[in-house]
Amino acid sequence: MPPSPDARRTETSWPIFLAFLRLGLTAFGGPIAHLEYFRREFVERRGWLSAQAYGDLVALCQFLPGPASSQTGIGLGLMRGGLRGALAAWLGFTLPSALAMTLFALLLSHVAGLAQGAWLHGLKLVAVAVVAQALWGMGRSLCPDRERASLAVAAAVLAALMPGVTGQLAVILLGAVVGRWLLRPPVAAVHAPLHVPLRHRSAVALLAAFGALLVGLPLLAAALHQPALALFSSMYQSGALVFGGGHVVLPLLQAQVVPAGMDNSTFLAGYGAAQAVPGPLFTFAAFLGTAAHNGPGGWLGAGVALVGIFLPGFLLVTGALPLWAGLRRHPALRSALMGINAAVVGLLLAAFYDPVWTAAIHTPRDFALAAAALLLLQVWKVPPWAVVAGGAVLTAILGWG
Numbered sequence: 001m002p003p004s005p006d007a008r009r010t011e012t013s014w015p016i017f018l019a020f021l022r023l024g025l026t027a028f029g030g031p032i033a034h035l036e037y038f039r040r041e042f043v044e045r046r047g048w049l050s051a052q053a054y055g056d057l058v059a060l061c062q063f064l065p066g067p068a069s070s071q072t073g074i075g076l077g078l079m080r081g082g083l084r085g086a087l088a089a090w091l092g093f094t095l096p097s098a099l100a101m102t103l104f105a106l107l108l109s110h111v112a113g114l115a116q117g118a119w120l121h122g123l124k125l126v127a128v129a130v131v132a133q134a135l136w137g138m139g140r141s142l143c144p145d146r147e148r149a150s151l152a153v154a155a156a157v158l159a160a161l162m163p164g165v166t167g168q169l170a171v172i173l174l175g176a177v178v179g180r181w182l183l184r185p186p187v188a189a190v191h192a193p194l195h196v197p198l199r200h201r202s203a204v205a206l207l208a209a210f211g212a213l214l215v216g217l218p219l220l221a222a223a224l225h226q227p228a229l230a231l232f233s234s235m236y237q238s239g240a241l242v243f244g245g246g247h248v249v250l251p252l253l254q255a256q257v258v259p260a261g262m263d264n265s266t267f268l269a270g271y272g273a274a275q276a277v278p279g280p281l282f283t284f285a286a287f288l289g290t291a292a293h294n295g296p297g298g299w300l301g302a303g304v305a306l307v308g309i310f311l312p313g314f315l316l317v318t319g320a321l322p323l324w325a326g327l328r329r330h331p332a333l334r335s336a337l338m339g340i341n342a343a344v345v346g347l348l349l350a351a352f353y354d355p356v357w358t359a360a361i362h363t364p365r366d367f368a369l370a371a372a373a374l375l376l377l378q379v380w381k382v383p384p385w386a387v388v389a390g391g392a393v394l395t396a397i398l399g400w401g
Contacts, residue, residue: 011081013088019046020073020092024279027093028385030134034069034280042076049079053194060324063337066239066313070094070280074317082197086318090310097279098286102302104273105290108266120265122369122395123272124360126388129373130275131356135348136378148342151178155346160353168241168252171343179339185331196322206319210312214240228304231295235285235308249309253288254355261293268359276388285309365400 027037035058042048061071077089143149155171217233234256242249258264270287289305327333361367373391376382
């Protein structure tokens with residue numbers, strides 16, 4: 001019999017690591033699918049927490065910057081085993097895809113022309129379908145009414161007119177202000193308890209560390225001119241300032257590494273490969289750290305970039321979760337968060353247009369293949385890894401590019 005939901009005890013790190021390692025090896029399909037994998041494994045099968053408590057955890061992670069599925073996993077590990085459990089959960093879920101992306105980057109550096117093959121064009125076309133599916137799913141969930149749909153479109157226009165971090169922050173602020181004054185949350189339900197074995201003082205310290213690194217790392221990198229520190233700082237900024245997950249972080253990462261010397265074809269090859277592996281899309285950072293010219297490169301670069309992009313999300317969720325039990329009942333905050341969620345859809349819509357659509361769709365043939373990939377994903381429910389692999393193989397055989 002599984003343990004009772006919300007059991008007030010902690011578990012050693014090793015079982016937590018093994019549970020998440022199994023998911024890291026098998027969880028294809030992106031963040032929405034990952035959340036369903038977590039629900040089945042830790043709510044239904046293992047009984048680590050109740051369905052209602054899991055829903056509240058997911059809600060918090062959707063509101064925070066960073067990769068929502070990874071942060072949900074970190075939160076589950078924190079609730080089960082404290083900070084060591086959170087680290088074990090992150091390592092188990094992240095390690096398989098991080099190793100795969102690092103090895104792929106090393107392969108690209110030794111195989112001439114691999115990043116310019118016709119298969120790459122197929123990956124870019126399938127990426128259009130993958131992002132479109134994510135956009136549709138988030139839009140239905142987070143913009144179910146006219147007010148939030150209108151806010152999402154306004155946010156997309158603002159993000160397109162003001163690209164980069166400045167525009168992204170403006171979009172999030174717009175969502176919060178509009179949500180606070182115009183949106184009304186539903187009547188609050190009774191919340192299941194969220195047991196987190198971490199003191200509030202420690203939680204505040206973690207949030208303070210997040211803010212200190214956000215401000216201090218760019219200053220330190222500019223003063224010391226160390227390539228590894230500069231890479232870590234750029235990845236930390238990307239991980240800390242992105243709402244909406246891996247697809248939204250794409251333009252931020254592209255702006256960081258391509259002007260610094262990385263070939264755009266190499267960047268897109270890694271992004272396409274990230275669609276074909278299980279686990280979080282943020283492990284694309286391991287590929288960038290391995291191949292980047294503005295850092296140590298190789299395995300060291302992969303580790304620096306990987307820790308840099310995941311650290312802000314780790315600090316945020318471990319710091320915010322102990323404080324969430326009281327805050328989640330506040331009506332004004334819930335209204336602002338509704339607006340932020342709608343703005344996230346707008347960010348996704350802007351990112352879908354540029355660079356995902358503009359980099360891939362050039363001819364009617366491109367549009368046809370992307371539409372077919374979307375049909376397979378959305379209607380026929382073909383696993384994303386199979387659609388990605390099929391798109392790469394088909395374009396390679398036909399010589400499209």
